[in-house]
Amino acid sequence: MSAVADTHAQDHHHGPASGISRWLLTTNHKDIGSMYLMFSFAMFLLGGTMAMVIRAELFQPGLQIVQPEFFNQMTTMHGLIMVFGAVMPAFVGLANWMVPLMIGAPDMALPRMNNWSFWLLPCAFLILVSTLFMEGGAPNFGWTFYAPLSTTYGPPSTTFFIFAIHIMGVSSIMGAINVIATILNMRAPGMTLMKMPMFVWTWLITAFLLIAVMPVLAGVVTMMLMDINFGTSFFNAAGGGDPVLFQHVFWFFGHPEVYIMILPAFGAISHIIPAFSRKRLFGYASMVYAVGAIALLSFLVWAHHMFTVGVPVAGQLFFMYATLLIAVPTGVKVFNWVATMFRGSLTFEAPMLFAVAFVILFTIGGFSGLMLAIAPADFQYHDTYFVVAHFHYVLVPGAIFGIFASAYFWLPKWTGHMYDETLAKTHFWLSFVGMNLAFFPMHFLGLAGMPRRIPDYALQFADFNMVSSIGAFMFGSTQLLFLLIVVKCVRGGEKAAAKAWEGAEGLEWTVPSPAPYHTFSTPPEVK
């Protein structure tokens, strides 16, 4: 391995290939990282457009714009695209770019597999999106695709959906193997595990979660495939199967999945807050243990998504207690971030704005999560807009703001230019207001009794739905501004120093900005 790296080091003219083949054939972690990020942003806009269709239909009571059949396709595709197309690939993109730079490695451990795992994704989403144009329409059973609605009663395109999920799963597993192989084998001399940057730690743990649960997802969709096409009855009660089995298997994947979507953001935020507080991260060791504890507990709480399916009371109590327990390590993380800011020397550039909003709003999402964990109360919250509010609070200002914070934080390193701070702050404030306007009223709607996934609603829900739609349109249109900011930053702007931020720490800030095509051909020394 080191022999290969040395050959590259001597070849000073070995830059990127030109034209389309640079992108098709590249094995460079920076190129692949960029492709992941661009793909994820494209999917974010596509999934966002579907959210706009949903909010437009829900702007007023009555059916105005779409029919219920199409509405269900929109909610399903919005969820699938945002989870598998926007959030997960964005974090893989960040890992590709930053993990080697942070641990002083020349590239990912398995560069060809890296290329393959990226290029599988556009194929998977091409298949998934094409179902919209098939006879019978796209999947319409929600992103959780509960059987038997998705099997016996699913549209003909379900088989294509299953194939797309399989390909995404393969891509994720390969990406995760690559991250683990890189982190465990390619750290610079002297970088012990407990000296690793938090982002690297959170990604290491995320990668193990991915390897553990993506095969479970593959299993559940394969059982669906069998039920639909080969006459088995895994989930068909009439044939001796069990519709609840589906939910157990799905949520055994699904709950760790929500941590897959948030842990890397925890990591990135743990770099950004110290950098703009000009103070070391408080409680590094407890942060690491907290992430580990969250990951382990995430395997023991899946049935809290199923409190109303009739789990026996003992099981119900177990899952309630285990879920409440997750609040402890999560609380530790929030307290540590606040303690890092406490008595620092704070400035509020765009990455810090997004990071501070992340801490506040993710915590609000955590609070509603705590409320949902109380099993008896969950009987009222379950499958209402309260749940929709909850998971959008942990995913939008959680995962997505974490991604925006990371993007602004590391854009100078990627492009060699500072982004336009005024525009970025505008992007932040419009997103912040729009997002809260869109999702906060959903708490009220849920508590007042509005079920989720309905295209039309009773009159008492009209006012807050209108507010929510206005907020959603504001949030959605604001994201085009982000595209403008990034394009502007790639094309020019104030030159960024190697260490673009005064308080930033870590190996990635020791290489020039923009980071050269090949970095750390000789490993740095970590003391």
Added chain:
Amino acid sequence: MRVHAQRAGALLGGLSFPALSLADWTVNMTPGVTGTSNDIFDLHMTIFWICVAIGVVVFGIMFWSIFAHRKSQGAKPANFHENTLVEVLWTTIPLVILVIMAIPATTTLIDMYDTTESDIDIKVTGYQWKWQYEYINEDFGYFSNLSTPSDQIRNRQAKGENYLLEVDNPMVIPVGKKVRFLLTANDVIHSWWVPDFGVKKDAIPGFINEAWTRVDEPGTYRGQCTELCGKDHGFMPVVVKAVPEEEYNSWVAEQRAAAEKERELTQKDWTMEELMERGEQAYATACAACHQADGSGAPPAFPALKGSAIAVGDITDHIDIVVNGKPGTAMQAFGGQLNEADLAAIITYERNAWGNNVGDMVTPKEIFDYKNEQ
């Protein structure tokens, strides 16, 4: 505790939105009308105030830092980055709070699961997209369909007060009695929810779930299906009327008599016109959601009946698919859902409406014999 929690809830709502405290801007859960729903409301308010308290402390320190420790204010960074005592404290204190919270939650949950010693048992079956209520010991049952006219949904007519939350036949229960619900489904998973009772339980094909309630105040209580169950998931409300016991008893007597009359319909001699008339109505309630009022369907999931091979073909095949359904598709077996008169009327109607004009008919008696032969 309960009174305090309610007052606190009202205060919170009033404080946050003084100008908007009209009905439409409801921001909180309502306590409901049963012991369970009140217990849930108390839990909800307790955990809510715990979250508020934690939030005030954490965000308070954070905002203090944001205002006082700015670089622009000349703040110099301190150098600390760990403190074992503080870290142990903020791990254990939340743990203690959670244990305190888990105790009342456990009590409530165990109470909710106690479905023993019920006075009345009602079997609730979810169908795409309606509910069936069967009074197990009383020998009658019926379907409960959305009664909001399609013109209101399509914005061709002003929306009524209970838009989307009204049904043709509500469930009727007596006040002060423990009512046990046995929930199941015929096709996909549904979920039966009445917020005012604090009862939500999934109705799952192949399973029978239990839930119970005891309502003390007479009134009409409204809810909805809460598990995505296909196209018309948003259009299958739950309406329960709680009535005094005497009223309930006379209602039951009426229903039993009506059910007996329905059974007699099978033996009656029917003419084509009578079947067509009954068929049009029955088709509208049972079939039109998928196959459309004009028989055009929504292919490929819901085929057109107008001119279809089955509707204009051999009548035995037609009876078979309506009575037994078509496994592996959305076409349900209606043999158990509809009475013989409605089945005969619907089949006759489908064969002779929208220009199908086959000209033949099937009588309720023939359907009865067909079912018995199977």
